[in-house]
Amino acid sequence: MTGFTAPKGTFDTLPPDSAAFLAVRDALTAPLRRAGYGYVETPVFEDTALFARGVGESTDVVSKEMYTFTDRGGRSLTLRPELTAGLMRAFIEHKLYAGQLPVKLYAVGSNFRYERPQAGRYRHFTQVDMEALGVDDPALDAEVVALGVEGFRKLGLTNFELQLTSLGDANCRPQYREKLQEFLAGLDLDEETRRRAAINPLRVLDDKRPEVAAQLTDAPLMVDHLCDGCQQHYDEVREHLRNLGVHWIETPKLVRGLDYYTKTTYEFVHNGLGAQSAIGGGGRYDGLSKELGGPDVSGIGYAVGIDRTLLALRAEGLIGEPPAKVRAFVVPLGDEARRRGMRLLTELRDEDVPADFAFGGKSLKGAMKAADRSGARYAIVLGERDLAEGTAQLKDLTTAEQRAVPLTDLARTVKELLS
RNA sequence: GUGGCUGUAGCUCAGUUGGCAGAGCACCGGGUUGUGGUCCCGGGUGUCGUGGGUUCAAAUCCCAUCAGUCACCCCA
Numbered sequence: 001m002t003g004f005t006a007p008k009g010t011f012d013t014l015p016p017d018s019a020a021f022l023a024v025r026d027a028l029t030a031p032l033r034r035a036g037y038g039y040v041e042t043p044v045f046e047d048t049a050l051f052a053r054g055v056g057e058s059t060d061v062v063s064k065e066m067y068t069f070t071d072r073g074g075r076s077l078t079l080r081p082e083l084t085a086g087l088m089r090a091f092i093e094h095k096l097y098a099g100q101l102p103v104k105l106y107a108v109g110s111n112f113r114y115e116r117p118q119a120g121r122y123r124h125f126t127q128v129d130m131e132a133l134g135v136d137d138p139a140l141d142a143e144v145v146a147l148g149v150e151g152f153r154k155l156g157l158t159n160f161e162l163q164l165t166s167l168g169d170a171n172c173r174p175q176y177r178e179k180l181q182e183f184l185a186g187l188d189l190d191e192e193t194r195r196r197a198a199i200n201p202l203r204v205l206d207d208k209r210p211e212v213a214a215q216l217t218d219a220p221l222m223v224d225h226l227c228d229g230c231q232q233h234y235d236e237v238r239e240h241l242r243n244l245g246v247h248w249i250e251t252p253k254l255v256r257g258l259d260y261y262t263k264t265t266y267e268f269v270h271n272g273l274g275a276q277s278a279i280g281g282g283g284r285y286d287g288l289s290k291e292l293g294g295p296d297v298s299g300i301g302y303a304v305g306i307d308r309t310l311l312a313l314r315a316e317g318l319i320g321e322p323p324a325k326v327r328a329f330v331v332p333l334g335d336e337a338r339r340r341g342m343r344l345l346t347e348l349r350d351e352d353v354p355a356d357f358a359f360g361g362k363s364l365k366g367a368m369k370a371a372d373r374s375g376a377r378y379a380i381v382l383g384e385r386d387l388a389e390g391t392a393q394l395k396d397l398t399t400a401e402q403r404a405v406p407l408t409d410l411a412r413t414v415k416e417l418l419s
Numbered sequence: 420g421u422g423g424c425u426g427u428a429g430c431u432c433a434g435u436u437g438g439c440a441g442a443g444c445a446c447c448g449g450g451u452u453g454u455g456g457u458c459c460c461g462g463g464u465g466u467c468g469u470g471g472g473u474u475c476a477a478a479u480c481c482c483a484u485c486a487g488u489c490a491c492c493c494c495a
Contacts (some may be wrong), residue, residue: 005485005486008485008486008487059493060492060493060494061493061494064420064493065493065494082494082495111495113493113494113495115420115492115493115494116420116421116492117486117487118488118489118490119488119489120494120495121493121494121495122495125495126495127495128495129495192492196492203493206493207491207492208490208491208492209491209492256494258494267494267495268495274489275489275490275491276493276494276495278494278495279495280495281494281495302495303495304495305494305495306495307495308494308495309495331453331454331455333453363448363449363452364452364453364454364455365449365450365454365455366447366448366455367454367455368454368455368456369454369455369456370455371454371455372455372456373455373456379454379455381453381454383453385453386453393453393454395454395455397456400455400456402454
């Protein structure tokens, strides 16, 4: 077998299922457009160092999951493992911070991580990413979180929850981190976990293995060690969320795998997906802009997985039949009719009537079958007899009623019938 | 990266103690040359994931490998 297949951990999205993909993408971005977020397109690859510094050297994403390569000019480039770093790079490079703040941006696109594939986890996946940059205002945190919830709600999802916590900032996290490390040092952990505790102790809190989780019940929590500023910020965020009617679950052990998060941190978790249950997640990041050579401004945003959201919709039985591709279908009989029929096809499309044609020299029976399967409401049968009279047979495929219509009026007639 | 399970037609799957590759659905053609959905007739569309091994004989047993899947890890 020498045939090609999609690379490991990747998949194709084909019609008719791809219609649901587009619908999800549009539903998740519509709330952003209504809230004044502007679309950004950035390269699929960036300087490797951008991710190393932006996402964090200690993260799994950077240390073992990146698709990195050297181009012919000797540059080290990496296929983006997430969208935030590229968005921040563009924000800084084009000095968007010099204008009115916050700068509200969103992006949609492919991401790549070299991971072991699993349900809901792929090496190529698509995210919607949004960022509100340059302002540190709890009300903005609330807007961002609420927009994420709205996207899922508009799709009809109900079996998901918003998990929320605060990760503190440069004032309080270092002390807490030390306290946590002391606590972890007293536990019975395997070597791999010990190493994780040394590099990023917060990550250990998230461990799902029962023998580890059991030891963590009395672990010190970041939310109990917030400095006054972070505490006030978190209180205000929650007050705004209550005001907006957004429900959340306090999740003090929630940790994000990317290093840049501070203060408000959250995840959208769906309950019908198995292990890969996060359909979206994000938070505030105080130091990212500065870390990447920009001004010392804060930002907040989230990323939502389109593929996982699609799985969530499927889990809730919310994916219906895709709409018909065309509304009219032209069936020609004979060579002269084929030529006139092709022009008719163009006339229909010029009237904004999605239309298709019986290609492939099908028999009348086969052509009618094709018309039926296309989902079209109307079939237009065009034979020599009709042609001689300057008409075509317009057949309503739902009622089987058929009548002759002058060819010159046909496209307009179909358009009117459909409107 | 670690561990478990699974790979047979486009899809869902059956295939007995090793003995000529099957079903349903889908698809294609036809039912006297101008009408679809229902019905009838016909058609298998396949490197049994791949490569080795055992055997007179392998979809079936063994090894390797690739892929999928589930959990860990990680995360969207």
